[in-house]
Amino acid sequence: MPTTPGTPAEPTAASRPTAPRSRRERPAKPALTRTGIVATAVALMRSEGLERVTMRRLAKELDTGPASLYVYVANTAALHAAVLDELLGEVDLRPAGAAGAWRDRLARVLSSYTSVLFAHPELARSALVTRPSGPHYLQLLEALLALLAEGGVPDDRAAWGVDALLQYGTATAAEQSARDAAPHAQDEQDALTAAVRHASPQTFPRLAALGAELFSGTGEDRLTWGFHVLVNGMSDTARPARTATA
Amino acid sequence: MPTTPGTPAEPTAASRPTAPRSRRERPAKPALTRTGIVATAVALMRSEGLERVTMRRLAKELDTGPASLYVYVANTAALHAAVLDELLGEVDLRPAGAAGAWRDRLARVLSSYTSVLFAHPELARSALVTRPSGPHYLQLLEALLALLAEGGVPDDRAAWGVDALLQYGTATAAEQSARDAAPHAQDEQDALTAAVRHASPQTFPRLAALGAELFSGTGEDRLTWGFHVLVNGMSDTARPARTATA
DNA sequence: ACCTGAACACCGTTCAAGT
DNA sequence: ACCTGAACACCGTTCAAGT
Numbered sequence: 001m002p003t004t005p006g007t008p009a010e011p012t013a014a015s016r017p018t019a020p021r022s023r024r025e026r027p028a029k030p031a032l033t034r035t036g037i038v039a040t041a042v043a044l045m046r047s048e049g050l051e052r053v054t055m056r057r058l059a060k061e062l063d064t065g066p067a068s069l070y071v072y073v074a075n076t077a078a079l080h081a082a083v084l085d086e087l088l089g090e091v092d093l094r095p096a097g098a099a100g101a102w103r104d105r106l107a108r109v110l111s112s113y114t115s116v117l118f119a120h121p122e123l124a125r126s127a128l129v130t131r132p133s134g135p136h137y138l139q140l141l142e143a144l145l146a147l148l149a150e151g152g153v154p155d156d157r158a159a160w161g162v163d164a165l166l167q168y169g170t171a172t173a174a175e176q177s178a179r180d181a182a183p184h185a186q187d188e189q190d191a192l193t194a195a196v197r198h199a200s201p202q203t204f205p206r207l208a209a210l211g212a213e214l215f216s217g218t219g220e221d222r223l224t225w226g227f228h229v230l231v232n233g234m235s236d237t238a239r240p241a242r243t244a245t246a
Numbered sequence: 247m248p249t250t251p252g253t254p255a256e257p258t259a260a261s262r263p264t265a266p267r268s269r270r271e272r273p274a275k276p277a278l279t280r281t282g283i284v285a286t287a288v289a290l291m292r293s294e295g296l297e298r299v300t301m302r303r304l305a306k307e308l309d310t311g312p313a314s315l316y317v318y319v320a321n322t323a324a325l326h327a328a329v330l331d332e333l334l335g336e337v338d339l340r341p342a343g344a345a346g347a348w349r350d351r352l353a354r355v356l357s358s359y360t361s362v363l364f365a366h367p368e369l370a371r372s373a374l375v376t377r378p379s380g381p382h383y384l385q386l387l388e389a390l391l392a393l394l395a396e397g398g399v400p401d402d403r404a405a406w407g408v409d410a411l412l413q414y415g416t417a418t419a420a421e422q423s424a425r426d427a428a429p430h431a432q433d434e435q436d437a438l439t440a441a442v443r444h445a446s447p448q449t450f451p452r453l454a455a456l457g458a459e460l461f462s463g464t465g466e467d468r469l470t471w472g473f474h475v476l477v478n479g480m481s482d483t484a485r486p487a488r489t490a491t492a
Numbered sequence: 493a494c495c496t497g498a499a500c501a502c503c504g505t506t507c508a509a510g511t
Numbered sequence: 512a513c514c515t516g517a518a519c520a521c522c523g524t525t526c527a528a529g530t
Contacts, residue, residue, distance in 0.1 A: 128371070128420050131421075133437040141453060142450045145453065155456055156459060161475070167418070175413075206387075206395060207387060217406065225406060225483065229479035232478070233476055233482070237475045239467075240467050
């Protein structure tokens with residue numbers, strides 16, 4: 001197995017000086033390891049939210065200075081990516097191998113993925129920018145590709161489509177982070193609703209015609225519909241020829 | 247026209263004390279207004295990037311303290327949303343009214359939207375969380391809905407679908423921000439490519455079968471394909487019944 | 493080879509006091 | 512009714528010096 005770039009090997013026990021008994025309260029300061037750092041970061045996220053998972057705060061939790069963490073973690077983005085990778089272990093992949101219609105099983109796996117991110121929408125934001133590449137992510141990709149193959153989606157479309165499906169789930173979860181974080185967020189939704197409601201039917205005929213329809217439905221229903229739209233669409237839509245012209 | 251909540255009226259000229267001649271260098275310190283603040287923020291973004299559009303940095307630019315801005319702008323997220331609203335004026339809506347196949351015109355409008363965000367991918371990130379609600383955004387919605395109606399997409403699906411289309415463009419632009427910001431970002435892509443390349447064909451048969459196909463194609467081609475997938479999918483996929491059960 | 497103190501260069505937001 | 516100085520409570524990251 002090749003060493004992942006940017007992931008320094010754990011220091012051996014021998015190379016580490018024996019930990020000086022810390023301030024007598026704590027149950028002996030544990031040695032720093034990448035694994036331990038990430039585990040502490042996950043715990044910190046669960047207890048205080050991702051916005052508290054900062055290099056400084058995490059260092060405090062580990063009873064050291066922020067500079068020490070940079071031996072194991074390249075930067076804050078990498079830290080958050082590692083936390084996400086950890087969380088992806090919670091995605092329920094069992095529907096992939098279960099009985100039933102492949103489309104529904106696909107939607108169930110994707111729903112599970114999305115609901116994991118829904119529990120931590122700030123993480124979804126970072127996932128859009130820093131794609132995970134850990135084993136859990138690979139397992140998820142594999143499960144989705146197997147389902148698409150079972151459904152007869154051509155390989156070249158499945159290769160592009162799996163990205164679109166995951167992106168859709170990720171972005172939907174990320175959107176939710178507004179409603180979570182800001183107590184203010186309802187206002188923003190209201191701002192758009194109000195803007196649409198007051199839009200002049202002369203200038204905005206379609207907006208006026210659709211009105212509340214634009215904001216209807218539960219998040220769950222919209223999400224599932226979207227997954228089916230993507231799956232049906234990619235079954236129907238050929239990829240552009242390699243020498244495509246606009 | 248109702249007053250948008252959170253947008254205080256501009257102070258009248260009368261209510262404002264005559265500006266004390268500032269440090270004699272600058273061409274007379276202009277009065278603070280929401281419009282002026284946003285315009286300065288846009289200029290600052292163009293010259294130094296969105297990451298420099300902070301309350302403190304912007305205040306410095308306006309020759310005042312950060313506290314002064316809070317009279318006009320609720321917080322940093324609102325500031326960024328206002329900047330985005332401004333930028334959306336650059337989206338080319340002309341294809342909506344032009345001749346040609348509706349699908350292609352739809353794709354062209356969406357491509358224009360996306361390329362505006364591509365020029366400022368950090369803004370795309372914030373757009374996912376704080377949806378715009380300004381006039382430019384309404385015009386974009388209207389144009390897209392008109393095209394979907396022209397294409398015979400049923401109203402209820404268009405209402406949900408327009409969101410999916412915009413989200414797809416926004417998320418795709420947001421993803422790009424990694425490649426821009428971090429000099430490191432290529433590494434992350436490589437990490438995933440490497441992980442896929444080294445995935446065991448026993449454990450990950452589909453991943454092994456598809457391989458490089460997963461990363462093939464230009465961003466442009468993938469984007470356009472995705473738009474067509476969504477449009478074709480929503481033409482085919484009924485919304486769930488109101489009392490739908492899983 | 494790790495670990496760290498200290499520093500550099502910033503943040504958002506609030507609040508009491510000014511004009 | 513705005514405008515502001517100053518403060519509070521933080522950030523990420525680097526680097527020289529320690530062990």
